[in-house]
Amino acid sequence: MPRGTKPLLFVACLLPLAWLAARAFGIGGLGLGANPVSELIHRLGLWGLRGLLLTLCVSPLAVGLRKPKLLRLRRMLGLTAFAYLTLHFLTWLVLDQWLSWHAIVADVVKRPYITVGFAALTMLLPLAVTSTDGWMRRLGRRWHLLHRLIYPAAVLGCVHFWWQVKADWREPALYASALAALLAWRIRRARMRRPAAVAATAPP
Amino acid sequence: MRHPGPSSPLPSEITPRDRYLNRREIVVGLSGIGLAFAAGTAHPSAERLKYTPNPRYRASGATNSHEDITTYNNYYEFGTDKSDPAERAGKFHNQPWNVTVAGEAEVTGTFALEDILKPHALEERIYRLRCVEAWSMVVPWVGFPLGDLLRRFRPTSRAKYVAFKTVFRPAEMPGQRFAVLDWPYVEGLRMDEAMHPLTLVAVGLYGEALPNQNGAPLRLVVPWKYGFKGIKSIVEIRFTERQPPTSWNLSAPHEYGFYANVNPQVDHPRWSQAQERRIGTGLFAPKQPTLPFNGYADQVASLYAGMDLRKFF
Numbered sequence: 001m002p003r004g005t006k007p008l009l010f011v012a013c014l015l016p017l018a019w020l021a022a023r024a025f026g027i028g029g030l031g032l033g034a035n036p037v038s039e040l041i042h043r044l045g046l047w048g049l050r051g052l053l054l055t056l057c058v059s060p061l062a063v064g065l066r067k068p069k070l071l072r073l074r075r076m077l078g079l080t081a082f083a084y085l086t087l088h089f090l091t092w093l094v095l096d097q098w099l100s101w102h103a104i105v106a107d108v109v110k111r112p113y114i115t116v117g118f119a120a121l122t123m124l125l126p127l128a129v130t131s132t133d134g135w136m137r138r139l140g141r142r143w144h145l146l147h148r149l150i151y152p153a154a155v156l157g158c159v160h161f162w163w164q165v166k167a168d169w170r171e172p173a174l175y176a177s178a179l180a181a182l183l184a185w186r187i188r189r190a191r192m193r194r195p196a197a198v199a200a201t202a203p204p
Numbered sequence: 205m206r207h208p209g210p211s212s213p214l215p216s217e218i219t220p221r222d223r224y225l226n227r228r229e230i231v232v233g234l235s236g237i238g239l240a241f242a243a244g245t246a247h248p249s250a251e252r253l254k255y256t257p258n259p260r261y262r263a264s265g266a267t268n269s270h271e272d273i274t275t276y277n278n279y280y281e282f283g284t285d286k287s288d289p290a291e292r293a294g295k296f297h298n299q300p301w302n303v304t305v306a307g308e309a310e311v312t313g314t315f316a317l318e319d320i321l322k323p324h325a326l327e328e329r330i331y332r333l334r335c336v337e338a339w340s341m342v343v344p345w346v347g348f349p350l351g352d353l354l355r356r357f358r359p360t361s362r363a364k365y366v367a368f369k370t371v372f373r374p375a376e377m378p379g380q381r382f383a384v385l386d387w388p389y390v391e392g393l394r395m396d397e398a399m400h401p402l403t404l405v406a407v408g409l410y411g412e413a414l415p416n417q418n419g420a421p422l423r424l425v426v427p428w429k430y431g432f433k434g435i436k437s438i439v440e441i442r443f444t445e446r447q448p449p450t451s452w453n454l455s456a457p458h459e460y461g462f463y464a465n466v467n468p469q470v471d472h473p474r475w476s477q478a479q480e481r482r483i484g485t486g487l488f489a490p491k492q493p494t495l496p497f498n499g500y501a502d503q504v505a506s507l508y509a510g511m512d513l514r515k516f517f
Binding site for chain 2: 024032033034035036037038040095096098103107111112113163164166167168170
């Protein structure tokens with residue numbers, strides 16, 4: 001992995017946010033359109049989901065290209081996805097719901113698409129917290145087990161997207177198919193490894 | 205092509221001469237706009253319609269900007285993104301245009317748009333528009349009451365409903381190339397809803413002919429119902445005895461009913477309808493409460509007296 005890859009990736013991770021900020025503040029004649037709150041929430045959520053899928057691409061790429069060092073990029077991608085999804089949630093909480101807790105709790109409980117979105121973000125929270133080297137050391141093998149939570153979180157993320165669509169399911173279907181392919185790769189790999197009983201170093 | 209009311213003119217068709225002259229100007233104006241569109245003009249801003257503002261129908265609250273009304277559209281025939289209609293409707297030909305009138309009426313046939321519009325004086329009405337997606341706008345429509353048009357076809361006593369159909373033209377409407385909905389789009393009203401003075405045939409907004417993305421050349425506006433009832437680019441009007449099928453109801457019967465009256469107490473199965481986001485209020489404005497029948501309850505609630513609005517949503 002060439003030097004400077006990580007800083008470069010970090011800048012790349014910030015680009016969608018910078019673009020959204022420019023649109024939100026009307027820099028250079030940009031804008032968020034007629035419904036800025038909805039646009040902002042949607043874009044942040046979309047980048048968060050893309051971030052999750054990109055995070056899940058790292059292991060197959062590392063194995064396929066025989067470049068295990070790629071795994072070093074995974075943490076940054078995962079944390080970026082978490083950051084976008086947190087902003088997605090906070091934007092909804094503040095700009096859409098105006099912190100009216102009664103309505104917020106009611107929505108999380110009553111609206112299945114919000115319930116699953118909230119559940120997905122809740123699953124990702126411990127992953128973000130335990131993403132440090134210290135926590136990896138302390139948790140040892142259990143760290144890998146814990147970080148498999150990204151799989152159900154990503155599935156719920158796709159469901160959250162799909163359940164909001166009125167009729168045109170093509171875009172959420174695209175994300176769901178990508179996730180299905182990434183998960184299928186892991187299932188196949190797990191099956192291949194099981195008979196050999198190799199020590200579990202399977203990357204989440 | 206036949207003209208409605210061939211032999212004996214209806215009372216509604218007899219109008220003072222000055223108004224009649226106004227209409228001729230409107231028709232001339234409309235055909236001019238048609239030419240402008242055909243030539244690919246992006247903004248027909250110069251093509252004004254002749255109309256009278258109707259002070260009885262002026263919704264409170266700031267009227268939305270021309271830009272918001274013409275760039276934030278749900279018109280799935282041109283694509284499912286809000287920006288798709290404005291971006292993709294440029295090639296749509298809204299002239300020449302025919303409307304077929306059929307079913308339970310004495311006068312039926314296919315009529316040129318000019319003949320459909322000729323007897324009607326245009327007025328401006330500023331209506332609230334509430335989308336089923338929980339956003340809303342205030343739109344200055346130009347049009348005339350649907351009832352005035354329907355009466356010209358002399359619906360029979362068997363006409364209990366009126367059904368509408370949007371043009372099917374996938375070559376010009378890219379959204380129709382994929383079956384997001386079962387094309388062509390169809391909508392319908394109960395006869396008393398259709399004849400209600402609030403129900404409008406819109407041919408313009410902001411004093412200009414309707415842009416393609418807003419449903420040119422003629423569309424329905426039913427301000428107390430969710431926006432999807434306002435069918436666009438109408439090519440067929442059919443009087444029926446039975447309740448006609450409607451596109452969103454066919455697509456998801458448990459989510460979208462035939463009536464689709466704005467009702468803050470009956471939620472969409474997936475989201476709340478208690479509040480709405482007013483377009484144009486920016487990033488830092490709270491949502492506002494949704495009103496029963498979108499604020500037109502005093503005029504239309506009696507149409508549904510005795511009906512369970514949770515069942516007939």
